[in-house]
Structures are given as C-alpha cells and as structure tokens.
Amino acid sequence: MLAKTPIKIALARLKPKRRTAVVLACLTGILVACLLLAAAFGAVSIPPLDIAKMTLNKIGLTHFSATWPATNETILFQIRLPRIIAAALVGAALSSAGVLFQGLLRNPMADPYIIGTSAGAAFGAVLAMMLPLSIAFFGFGLIPVAAFLGSLAAVLLVYNLARVGGKTPIVSMLLAGFAVSSMLAALMSFLITMNDALQLKLHSVFSFLMGGIWVSDWKQIAIIAPVIVGGIVIARFFAFRLNAFALGEEGAAYLGIEVERVKLIILALGSLLTAAAVSLSGLVGFVGLVVPHAVRLVLGPEHSLLLPAAALSGGAFLVLAELLARTLLAPSEIPVGIFTALVGAPFFIYLLRRTRREYAF
Amino acid sequence: MIELSFKHVSFSYTDVPALHDIDLEIAGGEMVALLGPNGSGKTTLIKLASGVLRPVEGDIHLDGSNLRQSKRREIAQRVAVVPQVFHMPFAFTLREVVLLGRTPFLKAFSNDGERDQQVVQSALEQTGIEELGQRFFNELSGGERQKGILAMALAQEPKLLLMDEPTAHLDINHQMEIMELVKSLNRKKGITVIGAMHDLNLAALYFDRLVLLKQGRIFVDGPPAEVLTAQTIREVFSASVLVMEHPSMKTPYIAITPKGTLAGQGATSNKMCAPLQ
Secondary structure, three states, X not given: OOOOOXXXXXXXXXXXXXXXXXXXXHHHHHHHHHHHHHHHOOOOOOOHHHHHHHHHHHHOOOOOOOOOOHHHHHHHHHHHHHHHHHHHHXXXXXXHHHHHHHHHHOOOOOOOOOOOHHHHHHHHHHHHHHOOOOOOEOOEOHHHHHHHHHHHHHXXXXXXXXXXXXXXXXXXHHHHXXXXXXXXHHHHHHHHHHOHHHHHOHHHHHHHHHOOOOOOOHHHHHHHHHHHHHHHHHHXXXXXXXXXXXXXXXXXHXXXXXXXXXXXXXXXXXXXXXXXXXXXXXXXXXXXHHHHHHHHHHHOOOHHHHHHHHHHHHHHHHHHHHHHHHHOOOOOOOOHHHHHHHHHHHHHHHHHHHOXXXXXX | OOOEEEEEEEEEOOOOEEEEEEEEEEOOOOEEEEEOOOOOOXXXXXXXXXXXXXXXXXXXXXXXXXXXXXXXXXXXXXXXXXXXXXXXXXXXXXXXXHHHHHHHHOOOOOOOOHHHHHHHHHHHHHOOOHHHOOOXXXXXXXXXXXXXXXXXXXXXXXXXXXXXOOOOOOOHHHHHHHHHHHHHXXXXXXXXXXXXXXXXXXHHHHOOEEEEEEOOEEEEEEOXXXXXXXXXXXXXXXXXXXXXXXXXXXXXXXXXXXXXXXXXXXXXXOOOOOOOO
C-alpha cells in the first residue's frame, strides 16, 4: 500500500500522464521560487519583484523603468545569479547522476561518486594545485578542468579494470571503484604530505573536498549548462531501460535490453553529469545520495518520473542550501557541502522513518 | 505458434562444456519440460533459447530466423522468460513490475500508452492478481510474486514462454495454480512452453513431452511414460525410486522411499504400490 500521505493520495487519483505533468509543473514552480528567494537575499537584499523585472528586461521581453539602484543590477547579474544558477545546475546534475547510478547498480547506497569520480576529481584537483601554472580555459581555472578530467579518467579506469570477456559485471565494477578510489585517495594524501606547495594550499584542498559554489562567471555556466541539461534530457530517454535494470542484468536482458551497451551509456551519462558538477563546485556530498531517495519515497521508483523530478528537486535543494550557507552566519560562509549534509541527513532520516516499510524486504 | 530448433548446439561457460551437441526440435504449441539433475544444463538451455547466451557451436532457429542474428529486442517481442522469484531493489508496485513486460515494445517517451495499460490489465486478470496491483512487489508472498512475474512475462504477449523452475519454493496450492495457468495459456492461446523443472511428478502431470538431460546431453526425449521410468531415473539422477501409475491420470508417478525400507532397491512397478511393511 502506498503510505497514506495526502500528497500521495491526491497523486494516485491522477492518470499517469497527468500525474507526471502535475508533479513536474509543481517542482518547476518550487525551483523558480527557490531561485527568486536565493537571488533576493544576501549582503544586499533585492526585492523579488525587482528581480523579476530586471530579469525580464535583461531577456528583452519587457522595458520596465529602473526603480532600483544600478548596483543592485550589477550584484544580481554579475555576482548572485551565476552562483545561484550554478547551484541549481550542480544540484540537478548530482541528483540525476544519483538516480542513474542507484538504478543501474540496483544499490540504494550508490551515489554519483561511487565508482571513483570523487577520488579522480580530487586527485586531479590536487595535481593542478601543485603546478605553478595559472591557465584559464573559457573562464575555468586549471583546477576545475583537472577535476573534470580526473573524474572521467577514474571512471574509465574502473570500467576497464572491471571488464572481463566483453562484460562488465556490476559487482566487479563496485569493487574496482572502491579499490581505485582508495588508491587515488592514498596518492592524494601522499602528495599533500610530501609537497610543500600543497601544504600551503591545504585550505584550497579542503574546500574542494567539502564542495562549494565559487562560480562568478557566466562563461563557466555557458559551457557547463548545455552538458548538464543535455545529459539529463538524454538520461530521460533511458528511463524505461533503467526500470528494466531493477530486475537485474539478466532480467533486463530477457526484456530485450542490450545490457552491456545500455550500461556503458548510463555510466557515461552519470559520470559526465558528475564531472560537470564537480568542475563547478568541487565535491558537494549527500545531494546525489539523498535527493533520489527522498523523491523516490514520495513519487515511487519509476524512472520516467523519477529522473526529471529528482533533477528539479535537486536543483531547488542545492539553491536553498547555497542560500542558507552564505546567509546564516554572514559575513562568513559555510561550505555548501557541509550544509547539505547537516540539513539533508536529518530530513532524510525523517523520511526514512515515516516510510521505512518501502525498504523492507 | 512458434517453432524452435537446436542444431548441434554446444555451449560452455568455462573449459567444461555445459551443453554438448544438442539437437532438439520443438514444434509450435508444444509444452515441453526440461528435466535433469542440478548442473545438467537445463538453465543453460533456457538461456540459449532466450538468446541471452549465444551457442559456442551450432545454431538455434526461432521460426526460421537464426537467434545469432536477431536483436535482443526483437527476440523479447516473441519470447518471454519467467525467472525464479526474486526481490526488487526499490519499492515498485506489482503493476509497475508487470508493466516492465512491455519494455520490448516501448519507445523512449511512451511508457504508458493506452494499449500497454490494457495488456497489463489483462495479464493481471489472467493471473488472478488484479486486486494486488497497487501493493508493493516486495510485500507479496512468494506465490503472489511468482504470479506477478508470470503476468510480467504475459505482458510481453509472447509466442514462446520459457520458465526456469516456475514452481520452486512455492506451496502445493501455488504450484498447481501456476501450472494450471501455464497449461491453459498453452491450450487456449497456443503459446509454446518450455520449462526447466525439478519436480518430476508435476512435469509428468502438466507437460506432454519431457526432455531428460544428463551432463549436458539429451538422455531421453519423449512422452512422460517413456521418459520417467525407474531405470532412466536411476541412470540420470543416481536415485532409486518407485515409479507407479497416477491413479486417475495414468501418467507416471514417482514415489521416494527412504533407504532400507524398500525391498529390492529400484524396483519398478506399474501398479499402485502395495503398502509397505
């Protein structure tokens, strides 16, 4: 039986297609509301109505006369919005990647970092910090680029290590992921211990590992947004195949799924989304684990709804977390990764205790 | 009606061959049980017929087309497999699990087409579990889950139904219900059925043709009365049993007798067994 929450009862009455439309429309509304809220608050408050007007003016849809100080416009478009949009993108990417990995690996403990992306990204970032270079690629420093490449390289390594005779069994992949992650983490600690330059940058290493949104340039968003949005849209095409994976690899094969090929595509999509997120924010934890579970507990595990719903919810969640992380103890900022865990974990435990039957077997 | 043929099919997982030079013709509408000890190749044969394993040697044809050249999706539109009962990783409802049977027919964005929902509804009704549709799959009993999995297979609208131990771990009532259901699908809809079975008595009662495997080869193939004799069972399973005649069905009926209580191990009788002393 579905747990008797009013939301679920109301949703269960709707036809499937209607239900999807209603849920996604509501979540989009929530995401927009969170974006407005996050844009309004900070060191300088900007009234939400002004934000709406300024944004519409900027897009060129309207020509409201400026009744606000010009500095507000600069703060909004040059400082606040890039950060908030980046938070939404990171939250959406990590949550979608979490759904993909949990669904593919049939493992509720899976998160976007499970097969080595985090260790690869961290190792890449630390290597970049060691180099006395400061090159920028399209608004990106060396560190995010190295983190992006590091996470993809780690997944590629894990995938190939786990591959035997044309197949990549999921258990081998989890184990190889664990081994590669441990090795990279050890190498990273070794580098930090032995390298003087790195020891001076311990704070940067730490904030990369904690995760935080440091985006202040539209160029970064212009590059990453298509990757993340495109990745999520393509992932949606694989929703029904992900559903079949719930029967296990063999069960999915019986239903006509080309298991190895689909597995590779889903892994690649999940890793790309994760790497893209990492390049904007470092290793923000917990979002990719908890948001998919929370959404699944409310809406069920069917992926054609779960995937977009998790993307929208994850975006909204990280936008809110980012707002609170920078305003609660202003002027000092809490790294958003600490915040997601601090807020997310109790909320998750609450959900789990309410509906734990769904995880019983 | 679908026809399946194995020609000189061999398969091995490692160096040890799992199936050796199998020749098997199954006509459309037949109901065939695969019997044999653990490791004799029953499950491998099912997997080969479903196309998830490819033969190392030889060819398998399904209605004239070679499985080697067929796409997984095309095969799954005609062949459904009922695996053993299992556990779902997430809280899928029974109806959602049955809907998975529509996977081979889905396009990227059309997972709840009107027709798919109708097929699912009819599969739930045929298996008599329509009132359980909104229950979580993992909360159902083993028997209900197995009916659910059978309903999922029916949602594929298969011409050939492959079953691996469909009655394993089920109580006697559910064993009968599952077998009755499969039999009626075979009779009424002409679905060809191949089932790997451990229970020789169920196999004798519900299947028309039995294929007895021993160490990856076909040992005997024929109607129950020919295949299930005390001699074949002794040779294939190394087990001494009494083979009688089922009192009403006239099919072979196998009785196990604890060692030491049976005079003349492996004695064969075609009559009802006299009460033992």
